[in-house]
Amino acid sequence: VASLPIxxxxxxxxxxxxxxxxxxxxxxxxxDLSQLPLPVENPNEILLEMLALPNLANKQxxxxxxxxxxxxxxxxxxxxxxxxxxxxxxxxKGIALSTDGNGKLTYLDPYQGGMIAVFEACRNVVCxxxxxxxxxxxxxxxxxxxxxxxxxxKQSIKGMATASKALNIPVxxxxxxxxxxxxxxxxxPTPIVGALGILEDIQCHVTSAFKSVGDSIIxxxxxxxxxxxxxxxxxxFLEFYHGLTVGKPxxxxxxxxxxxxxxxxxxKLQIIQSATDCSEGGMITAxxxxxxxxxLGLICDYTNIKHLASxxxxxxxxxxxxxxxxxxxxxxxxxxxxxNYAKKHQVDCITLGTVTADTxxxxxxxxxxxxxMSETWNNALRIR
Numbered sequence: 001v002a003s004l005p006i007x008x009x010x011x012x013x014x015x016x017x018x019x020x021x022x023x024x025x026x027x028x029x030x031x032d033l034s035q036l037p038l039p040v041e042n043p044n045e046i047l048l049e050m051l052a053l054p055n056l057a058n059k060q061x062x063x064x065x066x067x068x069x070x071x072x073x074x075x076x077x078x079x080x081x082x083x084x085x086x087x088x089x090x091x092x093k094g095i096a097l098s099t100d101g102n103g104k105l106t107y108l109d110p111y112q113g114g115m116i117a118v119f120e121a122c123r124n125v126v127c128x129x130x131x132x133x134x135x136x137x138x139x140x141x142x143x144x145x146x147x148x149x150x151x152x153x154k155q156s157i158k159g160m161a162t163a164s165k166a167l168n169i170p171v172x173x174x175x176x177x178x179x180x181x182x183x184x185x186x187x188x189p190t191p192i193v194g195a196l197g198i199l200e201d202i203q204c205h206v207t208s209a210f211k212s213v214g215d216s217i218i219x220x221x222x223x224x225x226x227x228x229x230x231x232x233x234x235x236x237f238l239e240f241y242h243g244l245t246v247g248k249p250x251x252x253x254x255x256x257x258x259x260x261x262x263x264x265x266x267x268k269l270q271i272i273q274s275a276t277d278c279s280e281g282g283m284i285t286a287x288x289x290x291x292x293x294x295x296l297g298l299i300c301d302y303t304n305i306k307h308l309a310s311x312x313x314x315x316x317x318x319x320x321x322x323x324x325x326x327x328x329x330x331x332x333x334x335x336x337x338x339x340n341y342a343k344k345h346q347v348d349c350i351t352l353g354t355v356t357a358d359t360x361x362x363x364x365x366x367x368x369x370x371x372x373m374s375e376t377w378n379n380a381l382r383i384r
Contacts, residue, residue, distance in 0.1 A: 017144065019151035029108060031246035033229040039241060039315055043365040046241065048376050050319070051288060055236055056281045057380035080293065081207040082124030082277060085199065094202035096130035098122075098195050102280070103140075103188030104234040105249045110152040112249050114159025114191055116323060119256045120279055121195035122167055126260045127275040127326060129205040129267035130197030132167060137174040137193050142186025144178050152189040160191060166253035167260075206267055208276035209294035215273055215329040215355040217298060218338055219283070220262060221348050222255035222324040226310035231320025236281050241315075251323040259324050262345035271334050271341070278325040284318035284366075286327050287352075291360055292374045300353030300362040308350065314365060329355060 039046055050056060063078045075094060076085035083098035100121040106113025122132040137160065142149040164171055180187040199205055210217070232238045233247020266272045274294070278286045291298055302314075309317040330338055335351070342349035353362075360368045 015144075017150040018147050019154050020147035021151050022148040025108075028246050029248040031244070033232055033238075033247055034311070036229070036232075036242055038313065043314075044368050047284060047288065047366060047368065048373065050237065050240060050281060050285065051373065051377045052380035053236060053240060053281075054381065056285055056377075058378045059381065060378070061381045075202060076128060076205060076207055080209070081128050083128050083130070083195070083197070085128050085130070085202070085205050087202050092201050092203075094130070094199040094205065096125045096128045096197040096199065096205075098124040099192055100124060100195075100279075101140075101190050101192035102234070103190035104239070104245050106152070106156055106189045106191060107245065108234045109248055109250070110155035110189055111159040111162075112251060113189070114156035115163040115253065116159075116249065116251050117156075117191045117193045118160050118163035118167070118195075119251060119253070119323065120277065121193040122169070122197070123256070123260060123277045123326070125195045125197035126263050127206070127208070127277055128197070128199070129264065130199045131264055132169050132195050132197045132260075134170055134172045134196045135164065135193055136172055136196075137191055139174065139176045139178075140180060140187065140190040140192065141176070141178055142181050142189070146186070149186055149189070156189055156191050160193070163253060166257055204268055204270060206272060206275050207293070208290055209274055210290045210296045210298070210329050210355045211273040211294060212331070213296065213355055213357055214332060216332050216335050217287070217300070217352045217355060218328050218330065218335070219350045219352050220259060220326045220328060220342060221322075221350070222252060222259060223346055223348050225308075225322060225325070225348060227308055227317050227320050227322055228310045229313055229316050231282075231316050231322040233321075235319060235321040236285075237315065237319035249321070249323075256324045258345050259326060259347050262342055262347045263326055263328075265345070266328070266338065266341055269337075269341075271337050272328045272330045274329045276327055278327060279321060282319040282321050283325065283327070288360065288373055288377070290327065290329070291370055292377055294355075295370065295374070297356040297359040297370050298353050298361065299356050302362050302365060305350065305352055318365075327352070
């Protein structure tokens, strides 16, 4: 027990340094991605190798070591969606919780990376049907006395503030972990954001998994989005296949807010069966995970969706990590309703394909049995 003057608690010492943008950052951001060659390997092999990457593989081997039942209140378990969902006993309500952060994107553009961390955490909460109401954070950076690190810290906080204001949600707490360096090199600047959302009706939630054969698979995204080679900026594919962490990620706050509002209404009205966002690994990884989690396949006609790539590159289309994109599934009888509500919220709506029984097919590029994909994704971390 202590008795302190309140001034001592609310007026801490304030340290300010002179932020300086890293000299190499502009060159890294302006890297000409169009010079990258198209992959020559079999797309099936590339996808399977991607699904085995630590950042993309199933994390069950890690989280199953911890108690995630929370007094038997957990409704959506870790891994079943982008956020866990818990019931509030004695009520019809529930809460959804998600944590997200991407150090590579924040390294490439600290301001945009800060925004993306907030928006992705909230997007994952929204994809369960919960409305985000608050966020917290942990800011993981190097030595802030270094002016370039201080620049990263200051810009990422600005980005997080911009996103929070756009979503009209408060930052209710936070902490920092600074001076994270080894061999005289700082870690990637990594703001981790935890988002809390509320479901007014716990029964009106969805998960990431496809549910039924014959359901339509639809992509919801920011208006007039055309994927280009620039969408590979900071992507898992770019690092895995080309050994590069370059480019300039970006997100449009106004368009992200519209997308999240659209998904919330679709779930509340029980029009859709599943929802999962496109983030690390791109659209192809989101589709693969929805199939694996549902033990179902899909068929997509590449000729009908290749127009989504402005420069015709299939690698950017499937592995690019453009923001503000969510994949849903819905019964064929509900497709027109989805399009109507998407139009209402000024969101683009593109039919990608159909849920099938047991094979992941996007002719002529991908054709993989789901059991093979599942074994690769589920066991990657266990055999390391």
